[in-house]
Amino acid sequence: MKAQYKYLNLLTMLYMTVKLITVVLIYKIISLGPFSASASTLVMPLWFVMGDVIAEVYGYKIARQIIWMAIICQFIFAFTCTTLIAVPSPGGWLNQEAYNQVLGNLPRVALASFLAIVCGAFINAYAISKWKILLKGKYFWLRSLGASAIGELVFTIIAYVTEFLGVVPLSNLLHLMAVSYAVKVILNPVLVVPSAILAFLLKRIEGIDVYDFNVNFNPFSISLNENVFKKQDPISNAIILNK
Numbered sequence: 001m002k003a004q005y006k007y008l009n010l011l012t013m014l015y016m017t018v019k020l021i022t023v024v025l026i027y028k029i030i031s032l033g034p035f036s037a038s039a040s041t042l043v044m045p046l047w048f049v050m051g052d053v054i055a056e057v058y059g060y061k062i063a064r065q066i067i068w069m070a071i072i073c074q075f076i077f078a079f080t081c082t083t084l085i086a087v088p089s090p091g092g093w094l095n096q097e098a099y100n101q102v103l104g105n106l107p108r109v110a111l112a113s114f115l116a117i118v119c120g121a122f123i124n125a126y127a128i129s130k131w132k133i134l135l136k137g138k139y140f141w142l143r144s145l146g147a148s149a150i151g152e153l154v155f156t157i158i159a160y161v162t163e164f165l166g167v168v169p170l171s172n173l174l175h176l177m178a179v180s181y182a183v184k185v186i187l188n189p190v191l192v193v194p195s196a197i198l199a200f201l202l203k204r205i206e207g208i209d210v211y212d213f214n215v216n217f218n219p220f221s222i223s224l225n226e227n228v229f230k231k232q233d234p235i236s237n238a239i240i241l242n243k
Contacts, residue, residue, distance in 0.1 A: 005206055011054055012066050018047045019070045020077055023109050026163055041180040045187040048124055048152055049195045052144040055128040057202045059210030063125040071114055078110035112162035120155025122219040124148060129212040141196045145188055152184045
């Protein structure tokens, strides 16, 4: 990631923070009227929208790097918590079972999330980038809604099957999955307006607007070379082609 980007580090930290919140809250079941859902359902749309903004402003290659950073961070988080929870505690300390109950399944959650991210998050970033070229950079709000809907559907199916199968009855699993996806689809339009404004402002402030021409969209590519992109000159507002 280039050092001159003013807000990319902040966005990356927020992106990873939101992801870790969903990891911790996945097994917290909440009531939404007559329905039940995982508490992470209310946070996950924000994570996808932030991914949309990153891919829109900084391009697929940087989005790919950040997605892999998030995967690595959640594995480190899960490994550290699991290891330290297993360390023996004094005999008079009575809260061990609470930690086991809340954080004991982190390795399974991290693995499930890895599988879901590799599919859902990369599909989301790919759609944002490809549709940006197709629509000549217009209609970010529409591209974000479409990409998030597809990415979240894939993510929800993979994550919930791997995280909840055997933990809850199959009927409950299907209910949680359906409600989770419905809530995400409902929340996406609420978030798309502020995200579109944020993307617009970041392009102006950073002086960059990436178009992913001739980019290798393989999620497992480790190339760090810069994209071909259009960069907005903040003074003359001229479009400069950078290679």
